[in-house]
Amino acid sequence: MDFRLNEDQRTLQSAARDFLSKEVSSTVVRSAFDSPDGDSPELYKKMVELGWLGLAVDESLGGVGYGPVEQAVVCEQLGYRCAPGPFFSTACLAVPALVSLGASDLVGPLLDGSKRATVIWDPESVVDAQLADGFVVVDGAVARWLDANEVDVTPRGSVDGTRRLSSVTIKGKGRELGSSEQLQYGDEARAVDLMAAYLCAELVGIMQWALDTTVQYVKDREAFGRPIGVFQAVQHKCADMLVHTETSRSAAYYAAYALAKGLPDAAYATSVAAAYCLDAAHSVTGECIQLHGGIGFTWEHDAHLYFKRVTTNRVLPGSADYHRERALRLDPAR
Amino acid sequence: MDLTWSPEEEAFRQEVRDWLTANVPTDGPAGDVEEFDDSEESFEFRRAWQRTLGEAGYLAMHWPTEYGGGGRTLVEQVIFNEEYARAKAPAPVNGLGLNLVGPTLITHGTDEQKSRFLKNILTADEIWCQGYSEPNAGSDLAGLQTKAELVGDEFVINGQKIWTTLAPFGDWIFVLCRTDPDAPKHQGISYILCDMHQPGVEVRPIRQITGTTGFGEVFFTNARTPASMLVGSLNDGWRVAMTTLMFERGGNILGTAVRYRSMMTDLRALAESTKHNGGYAIDDPVIRQRLGQLLVEVELLRHNSERAMSPLLHGEPPGPESSMGKLYWSEWYVRATELAMDILGTAGLHPGVWLTEYLGARASTIYTGTSEIQRNILAERVLGLPRGGRN
Numbered sequence: 181m182d183f184r185l186n187e188d189q190r191t192l193q194s195a196a197r198d199f200l201s202k203e204v205s206s207t208v209v210r211s212a213f214d215s216p217d218g219d220s221p222e223l224y225k226k227m228v229e230l231g232w233l234g235l236a237v238d239e240s241l242g243g244v245g246y247g248p249v250e251q252a253v254v255c256e257q258l259g260y261r262c263a264p265g266p267f268f269s270t271a272c273l274a275v276p277a278l279v280s281l282g283a284s285d286l287v288g289p290l291l292d293g294s295k296r297a298t299v300i301w302d303p304e305s306v307v308d309a310q311l312a313d314g315f316v317v318v319d320g321a322v323a324r325w326l327d328a329n330e331v332d333v334t335p336r337g338s339v340d341g342t343r344r345l346s347s348v349t350i351k352g353k354g355r356e357l358g359s360s361e362q363l364q365y366g367d368e369a370r371a372v373d374l375m376a377a378y379l380c381a382e383l384v385g386i387m388q389w390a391l392d393t394t395v396q397y398v399k400d401r402e403a404f405g406r407p408i409g410v411f412q413a414v415q416h417k418c419a420d421m422l423v424h425t426e427t428s429r430s431a432a433y434y435a436a437y438a439l440a441k442g443l444p445d446a447a448y449a450t451s452v453a454a455a456y457c458l459d460a461a462h463s464v465t466g467e468c469i470q471l472h473g474g475i476g477f478t479w480e481h482d483a484h485l486y487f488k489r490v491t492t493n494r495v496l497p498g499s500a501d502y503h504r505e506r507a508l509r510l511d512p513a514r
Numbered sequence: 515m516d517l518t519w520s521p522e523e524e525a526f527r528q529e530v531r532d533w534l535t536a537n538v539p540t541d542g543p544a545g546d547v548e549e550f551d552d553s554e555e556s557f558e559f560r561r562a563w564q565r566t567l568g569e570a571g572y573l574a575m576h577w578p579t580e581y582g583g584g585g586r587t588l589v590e591q592v593i594f595n596e597e598y599a600r601a602k603a604p605a606p607v608n609g610l611g612l613n614l615v616g617p618t619l620i621t622h623g624t625d626e627q628k629s630r631f632l633k634n635i636l637t638a639d640e641i642w643c644q645g646y647s648e649p650n651a652g653s654d655l656a657g658l659q660t661k662a663e664l665v666g667d668e669f670v671i672n673g674q675k676i677w678t679t680l681a682p683f684g685d686w687i688f689v690l691c692r693t694d695p696d697a698p699k700h701q702g703i704s705y706i707l708c709d710m711h712q713p714g715v716e717v718r719p720i721r722q723i724t725g726t727t728g729f730g731e732v733f734f735t736n737a738r739t740p741a742s743m744l745v746g747s748l749n750d751g752w753r754v755a756m757t758t759l760m761f762e763r764g765g766n767i768l769g770t771a772v773r774y775r776s777m778m779t780d781l782r783a784l785a786e787s788t789k790h791n792g793g794y795a796i797d798d799p800v801i802r803q804r805l806g807q808l809l810v811e812v813e814l815l816r817h818n819s820e821r822a823m824s825p826l827l828h829g830e831p832p833g834p835e836s837s838m839g840k841l842y843w844s845e846w847y848v849r850a851t852e853l854a855m856d857i858l859g860t861a862g863l864h865p866g867v868w869l870t871e872y873l874g875a876r877a878s879t880i881y882t883g884t885s886e887i888q889r890n891i892l893a894e895r896v897l898g899l900p901r902g903g904r905n
C-alpha cells in the first residue's frame with residue numbers, strides 16, 4: 181500500500197514543474213488570453229517535443245507508453261500555471277477518444293504536433309475548436325472524424341480566454357469511427373472517464389496555486405498592524421482551502437490510478453473525483469479572490485485567470501450534480 | 515406590529531410607480547443597472563437619466579428641499595427606493611455624490627461648502643469619488659497614510675488612494691487624510707474635499723476582473739485645496755467618515771431587498787426556460803432546492819430590512835438586525851449568480867448578463883467592508899465579544 185508517486189512519476193513531476201515554471205509565466209498566459217484565438221504555439225511545440233501529447237499512449241502508436249497517472253501528474257502541473265493552448269483539447273480529449281476508438285492512424289499526427297484536435301459533443305460549445313485541425317464528433321450513437329474543411333468554426337467570446345468555447349457547424353459526413361459509446365458516460369469506465377480524470381488533475385494544480393498564493397499573501401499583507409494571517413477568520417478559510425485541495429488530490433489520483441489499472445470501481449472513482457473537485461476548485465479559487473481583498477478583483481492579479489478556468493472546467497465533464505448522482509448509482513457497496 | 519401602509523403612502527407609491535413606468539429608459543446600454551460600465555456612452559446615458567430624475571423631482575429624495583432634494587420623509591424614501599428597484603431603473607451616475615458626500619455635507623458641511631457643491635451634485639455637473647482606501651489601508655481604514663499639511667490657507671496633499679470607483683470620470687474627491695501624524699490612529703484624520711482636475715492629482719484606471727475599468731488609483735503629489743475644503747473639524751475626520759459609511763452601508767437596504775427579489779424572479783425564469791436533461795432546469799430537484807433556498811432567503815432579506823428600518827421610521831435607534839444587511843445580501847448575491855451559471859452550463863461561459871453578474875458579485879463581498887469585517891462587527895459590536903487581536 182503506497183499512495184505516493186513512484187520514482188519515475190516523481191521525476192516526471194519535477195521535470196514538468198521546472199519546465200512549466202520556466203515556460204509559462206503569467207505573461208505567457210495573458211498573451212494567449214488576449215490573443216485573437218487563445219493559442220500559445222511556442223509552448224505547444226515544446227510540449228510536443230517532450231512527448232507530452234502521447235504520455236499515456238502505447239509505444240506501438242508512437243506514444244511514451246506511460247499511463248493515466250503520469251498524464252495526471254503533468255495535467256496537475258499545467259493547472260498550477262494555468263497553461264494556455266490546445267493541450268487539453270488535444271491530449272486530454274481527442275487522443276484518448278481516438279485511441280479508444282481504435283483509430284490509430286489519426287493518433288500519430290496529434291502526437292507529433294502536425295495536427296491538433298478536439299471533441300464535439302455539443303456543436304454550440306466546443307473546447308478550443310478554433311485551434312483544431314480535426315474533430316472527433318459524437319453524432320448520436322456514432323463517432324466520426326472530420327477534417328477542418330468539413331466544418332465551419334465560429335469563435336465566441338469566452339470567460340476564459342485561454343480555454344475557449346467555439347461553435348461549430350458540421351458540413352461534411354467525415355469518416356465513421358464506430359460506436360460513440362466510449363465518449364459517453366456509462367456504468368463501466370470509458371475514455372470519457374479518463375478525460376474527466378485529467379480535468380480533475382488540472383483542477384488540483386489550480387487549487388494548489390490558489391492555496392500557495394493565498395497563504396503567501398496572508399503572511400505578507402498587513403492590516404491592523406499585523407499580517408492578516410493572524411486573524412482566525414482568515415486562518416480558517418486557508419485551512420478549508422487546504423482540505424479541499426488535498427482531498428481533491430486524493431480523489432483525482434485515485435481516479436487516475438483506478439483507470440490505469442482498469443479497476444472495477446474506476447467509473448465510480450471518476451465520478452467521486454469530479455463531484456468533489458468541481459465544487460472544491462470553485463470554492464478555493466473564489467476564496468483566493470476574497471482573501472486578496474481589492475487586488476483580487478483586478479485584471480492585473482492572476483487570481484481571476486484561475487477562477488475563470490475553473491468556471492469553464494466546472495461544466496465541461498458534466499456538472500457536479502450529475503457526478504454525485506452517478507456516484508450514488510455506481511456505489512459498489514450498494 | 516402593523517405592516518400596512520397608509521392611504522397617503524399608497525398614493526405616493528402609485529404616483530412613483532406611474533412615473534417610473536412612463537420614464538425609465540428601456541434603450542440604455544445593455545448590462546447591469548448597478549455595476550458601472552466604463553464606456554463614455556454608458557456614463558453619458560446615466561448622466562442624462564440623473565438629470566431626468568432631477569427635473570421630475572425624483573432625485574435625492576433624502577435631501578432637504580432647501581438644498582434641492584426631495585425633502586421626503588424616511589417612509590417616502592423607502593417607498594421610492596422600493597419602486598425604483600422594482601422598475602429596474604438605472605442608478606444615477608453621481609451616486610457617491612448623492613448618497614455619500616451630499617448627506618455628509620448637509621450634516622457636517624459649512625454654508626459655503628453646501629452652496630458650492632450640492633447643486634452640482636444634483637445636476638451631475640461634478641462627479642464625486644470616495645478617497646478612503648489606500649494600498650496599505652483597506653479593512654484597516656484608520657491605517658491610512660495620505661497626508662495633508664496646512665500651508666498658509668491651503669492643504670497640500672501627498673499620498674495615494676486606490677480602488678476609487680469612477681476615478682476615471684471623477685471631478686471631485688472626498689479624501690481622508692492624516693493631518694496629525696503623532697495622534698493615535700483614529701484621531702489625526704481629516705475629511706477634505708479636493709478638485710481632481712489639477713496637476714497634483716493623477717488618475718490611473720484599474721481594470722477589473724469583468725474587463726472594465728470601474729475604478730482606479732488616485733495619486734496626490736503636492737495637490738492643493740483651500741483650507742475651507744475641510745469638512746468638520748481638523749483631526750475629526752474619522753467621525754465624519756463614519757457618517758458617510760453609515761449612509762453607504764445602511765442607506766438603501768429595502769431597495770436592495772427589492773432589487774434582489776427581482777433578480778430572484780429572473781433566476782426562476784431562467785430555470786424555467788433553460789433546457790436541462792430533457793426537461794427544464796426548474797424540474798431538476800437539486801436546482802429546485804437551491805432556488806427554493808434562495809427564494810426563502812431573499813424574502814427574509816426583505817423582512818430583516820423592514821425590521822431594521824422600523825425603529826428608524828419611528829425615530830428610534832437601529833437594532834442589531836441593521837448591521838446584518840451588507841453581509842447577508844452580498845453573500846446571497848454570490849450564491850444566486852453561481853446558481854445562474856450552473857443552470858446555464860456551457861451557455862453561461864459566453865458574454866452575457868449572468869456572467870457579468872457572476873463575476874461582479876465577487877466584488878460585493880469585498881467593497882464597503884469585506885464579509886470578514888462585517889462578521890467582526892457583528893461579533894464584537896453587536897454581540898460584545900472581545901476584540902480579536904487587533905489594535
Ligand SMILES: Cc1cc2nc3c(=O)[nH]c(=O)nc-3n(C[C@H](O)[C@H](O)[C@H](O)COP(=O)(O)OP(=O)(O)OC[C@H]3O[C@@H](n4cnc5c(N)ncnc54)[C@H](O)[C@@H]3O)c2cc1C
Pocket residue numbers: 401402403404408411413414470471472473474475477643644645646647648649650651652653654676677678679680729877880881882883884885886887890904
Ligand atoms: C469594486 C470595488 C470598488 C471599490 N470602491 C471604492 C471606493 O470608491 N473608494 C474607496 O475608498 N474604496 C473602494 N473600494 C475598496 C474596498 O473598500 C476595499 O477593497 C476593502 O475595504 C478591503 O480592503 P483591502 O482591499 O485593502 O483588503 P485587505 O484589508 O487587505 O483584506 C484582505 C483580506 O483580509 C481580510 N481581513 C482583513 N482584516 C481582517 C480582520 N481583522 N479579520 C478577518 N479578516 C480580515 C479581508 O476580509 C480580506 O479577505 C472598492 C473595492 C472594490 C472591490
